Amino acid sequence: VEDDVQRPLTTSEIIRRPTAPIYRRLGDRLFQTLVVGIGVGVMLLALALAYVLLVEGAEPLGIFGFFGFLTGTTWDPVRNVYGVLPFVLGTLVTSVVALALSFLPALGVAIFSAEYAPRAVARVLDVVVDLLAAIPSVVVGIWGIFVLVPFMQNSVYLPVYFWALEHAPGLLPVLGPPAGYNLITATIVLSLMIVPYTTALARDAIRLVPTSQREAARALGATKWEVLRMAVLPYARGAIIAGAILSFGRALGETMAVAMLVGNSNTLPFTFFGPAATMPSVIVNEFREAVENLHLASLMALGFYLFLISLAVNLVAAWMQRKFAVGGRAI
Amino acid sequence: MAARAPTTPLPSQGRLVRGYSAVTEANLRRRYRRDQLMIALTMLATGVVVVPLVIIVTYVVANGLSALNLDFFTQDLGSPARALRGQATGLGHTIIGTLVVDTLALLIAVPIGVAAGIMLSEYPDHPLNPSLRVLNDTLNGMPAILKGLLAWSIIVKPMGTFSGISGAVALAFVMLPIVARATEGVLRIIPWSIREAGLALGLPRWRVVLNTVLPAARVGVVTGILIAFARAAGEAAPLLFTAFGNNFYSAGPLRYLLGPVDTLPARLYSLAISPYKEWHAMGWAAGIVLLALVVVAYVTARIATRQRHETQL
Numbered sequence: 001v002e003d004d005v006q007r008p009l010t011t012s013e014i015i016r017r018p019t020a021p022i023y024r025r026l027g028d029r030l031f032q033t034l035v036v037g038i039g040v041g042v043m044l045l046a047l048a049l050a051y052v053l054l055v056e057g058a059e060p061l062g063i064f065g066f067f068g069f070l071t072g073t074t075w076d077p078v079r080n081v082y083g084v085l086p087f088v089l090g091t092l093v094t095s096v097v098a099l100a101l102s103f104l105p106a107l108g109v110a111i112f113s114a115e116y117a118p119r120a121v122a123r124v125l126d127v128v129v130d131l132l133a134a135i136p137s138v139v140v141g142i143w144g145i146f147v148l149v150p151f152m153q154n155s156v157y158l159p160v161y162f163w164a165l166e167h168a169p170g171l172l173p174v175l176g177p178p179a180g181y182n183l184i185t186a187t188i189v190l191s192l193m194i195v196p197y198t199t200a201l202a203r204d205a206i207r208l209v210p211t212s213q214r215e216a217a218r219a220l221g222a223t224k225w226e227v228l229r230m231a232v233l234p235y236a237r238g239a240i241i242a243g244a245i246l247s248f249g250r251a252l253g254e255t256m257a258v259a260m261l262v263g264n265s266n267t268l269p270f271t272f273f274g275p276a277a278t279m280p281s282v283i284v285n286e287f288r289e290a291v292e293n294l295h296l297a298s299l300m301a302l303g304f305y306l307f308l309i310s311l312a313v314n315l316v317a318a319w320m321q322r323k324f325a326v327g328g329r330a331i
Numbered sequence: 332m333a334a335r336a337p338t339t340p341l342p343s344q345g346r347l348v349r350g351y352s353a354v355t356e357a358n359l360r361r362r363y364r365r366d367q368l369m370i371a372l373t374m375l376a377t378g379v380v381v382v383p384l385v386i387i388v389t390y391v392v393a394n395g396l397s398a399l400n401l402d403f404f405t406q407d408l409g410s411p412a413r414a415l416r417g418q419a420t421g422l423g424h425t426i427i428g429t430l431v432v433d434t435l436a437l438l439i440a441v442p443i444g445v446a447a448g449i450m451l452s453e454y455p456d457h458p459l460n461p462s463l464r465v466l467n468d469t470l471n472g473m474p475a476i477l478k479g480l481l482a483w484s485i486i487v488k489p490m491g492t493f494s495g496i497s498g499a500v501a502l503a504f505v506m507l508p509i510v511a512r513a514t515e516g517v518l519r520i521i522p523w524s525i526r527e528a529g530l531a532l533g534l535p536r537w538r539v540v541l542n543t544v545l546p547a548a549r550v551g552v553v554t555g556i557l558i559a560f561a562r563a564a565g566e567a568a569p570l571l572f573t574a575f576g577n578n579f580y581s582a583g584p585l586r587y588l589l590g591p592v593d594t595l596p597a598r599l600y601s602l603a604i605s606p607y608k609e610w611h612a613m614g615w616a617a618g619i620v621l622l623a624l625v626v627v628a629y630v631t632a633r634i635a636t637r638q639r640h641e642t643q644l
Contacts, residue, residue, distance in 0.1 A: 027535050028536050043459070043466045052481050052485065135622065287571075303476070
C-alpha cells in the first residue's frame with residue numbers, strides 16, 4: 001500500500017488516453033459552431049422582433065402613412081380608422097412623470113443604502129429593494145384596483161372635483177369625470193414599480209466609486225454629505241443617469257398594472273381624472289378581441305412604434321453608460 | 332467641534348472647498364446641520380419606498396388568505412356560477428399550467444442563454460460579439476408584451492390555436508437575454524489561469540469550457556437563471572395572447588402543451604377585472620401564490636450569492 005503512495009505516476013497514467021486529433025479539432029470546431037450558431041440565433045431573434053412587428057403592422061402603415069399613423073388621433077375599430085397619438089402621449093406622460101416622481105426618492109434610498117446605513121441595515125435594504133423589483137405587475141395591479149383606486153377616489157378625486165364644481169367650474173373639463181381609473185393612479189403605481197430599478201442601478205454606481213475619491217474629499221475637511229456632493233455623485237453621475245433612463249424604458253413597457261388602472265379610453269383629450277390609455281395597455285386590452293384584420297395589424301404597428309421608442313431609450317442609456325464610464329467598469 | 336474649528340479662517344482654505352467661503356464656527360455648524368438634514372432626507376426616502384412594499388404585501392396576504400384552502404389547489408375554476416353558488420372551485424389547473432409553461436420556458440431559454448453567454452465570454456475575440464452584446468441588451472430592454480406579440484405571430488398564428496408552447500416560448504424570450512448576460516458576467520470572473528490549466532493538461536477547448544469553467548461558475552449561472560425565472564414568472568402580458576387561459580383542467584398532458592392553458596399571472600388579471608366578489612378573493616389568493624413563487628426564486632438566488640455584490644436586473 002505504501003508503495004502505491006510513494007511511486008511517482010508514469011506519463012501514461014497521467015494522460016490515460018492520448019487524445020486523438022479528431023476528438024480535439026472536430027470537437028472544438030463543433031462546439032464553436034454550436035455556440036456561435038446559438039449566438040447568431042439570439043441576434044436573429046432580436047432582429048426578428050422588429051421585423052415581425054413591422055411586417056405584421058405593414059397594412060395600417062401603408063394606409064395611413066408612417067407619420068399619419070403616428071399623429072392620427074382617432075382610434076376607432078368600428079369605423080376602421082386607426083391613429084396612435086393618444087396612446088403615445090399616454091405612455092410618454094405616465095413614464096416621464098413616473099420617472100420624475102421616483103428619481104429623487106430612489107436616489108435617496110441608493111445614497112442611504114450605499115453611504116449612510118450600517119452594513120446590516122444596508123444588506124436588508126438591498127434585499128427589500130430587490131424584492132420590490134420582483135413583485136409581479138399583476139399583483140400591484142390587483143392592489144391598485146381594490147385598494148389604491150377607492151382610496152384615491154374618496155380622498156383626492158371626489159373632493160377636488162366637488163371643490164372645483166363649486167369654486168372653479170372652468171377647471172372641470174381639464175379635470176374630467178372623477179373615475180378612479182386614470183393617468184394619475186397609473187402614474188403613481190408606475191413610479192412605485194420603477195423605483196427599485198433606479199435605486200439598484202444608482203446604488204451599484206455609488207458603491208463603485210473608488211475609496212480614493214472619497215478620501216480626497218474627506219482630507220479637505222468635507223462632511224459626509226459634502227463628500228457625496230463633491231466626489232461621489234459627480235463620479236457616479238453618468239451611471240446614475242443611465243440607470244434612470246433604463247428605468248424610464250421599463251416604465252414605457254410596463255403593461256399589466258397600467259392596463260388595470262388607467263381606465264382605457266381611446267379618445268383625446270386625456271384629462272386628469274378621466275380614463276386614458278397607454279401603448280402597452282391598448283395592445284393587451286384589444287389584441288384578444290380584435291376581429292378586423294386591420295385592427296390586429298394596427299395593434300402590431302403600435303407594437304412596432306413601442307419597439308422603436310424602447311430601442312431609442314435603451315441605446316441612449318447604453319451610450320451614456322459607455323460615455324461616462326470611468327475606469328472601464330461595466331454595469 | 333469648536334476646538335477644531337479655527338476662529339479666523341485661513342485665506343487659502345476658503346478656496347479649497349467650492350461654495351464655502353470660510354471655515355468659521357457658524358459655517359461649520361451650518362454644514363453639519365446640512366449633513367444631518369441629508370441623512371434625514373435619505374432615511375425619509377427609504378421609508379417612502381419601503382412602506383408601499385409592506386402595504387402591498389400585507390394587503391395581498393390579508394385578502395387572499397381566506398381563499399387559500401384545499402379546493403384552491405385541487406379544483407379547477409369552472410364558470411363563475413360555480414363560485415357564486417358556493418361550489419368547490421379553485422386554481423389547480425392554473426398551478427399545473429404555470430408549472431408546465433414555466434418549466435418549458437426554462438428548458439428553452441437556459442441552453443440558449445448559457446450558450447450565448449459562453450460565446451461572449453469564452454470566445455472574446457469573435458467578430459460577432461459586439462453585435463451580439465448590443466442585440467442581447469436590446470432584447471432584454473424590450474417590453475415583455477412585444478415578445479408576446481412575436482410568439483403569437485410565429486407560433487399561435489401558424490398553429491391556429493393558443494397553446495402552452497407559445498406561452499413558454501414567449502416567457503423564454505423574456506428569460507433568454509437575462510440568462511445570457513448573467514452567464515457572461517459570471518464566466519468572466521473565472522480566472523484565465525483555470526482555463527490555461529485545463530489546456531495545459533491537453534484538454535480541448537470545449538472540454539475546458541464544459542468541465543472546468545462552467546462547473547466553477549455553477550452557482551453564478553444558477554443565480555442568473557433564478558433571477559430570469561423570477562422576472563418571467565410574474566409576466567402576464569405576453570401570456571394573455573399566447574397561453575390565453577382556460578377555466579378547466581386540460582384533458583391529458585399533451586393538451587397543456589398544444590391547447591390553451593391557464594397561468595397564474597394571466598388568471599390573476601382576469602379574476603381581478605371580473606365582476607364577481609368570490610373571484611376577487613381567489614385573485615388575491617393567486618397573488619399570494621405568485622408572490623411566493625417569485626420571492627422563493629429571488630431569495631434562493633440571493634442566498635446562493637451572498638458574497639457577490641453586483642445586481643443583475
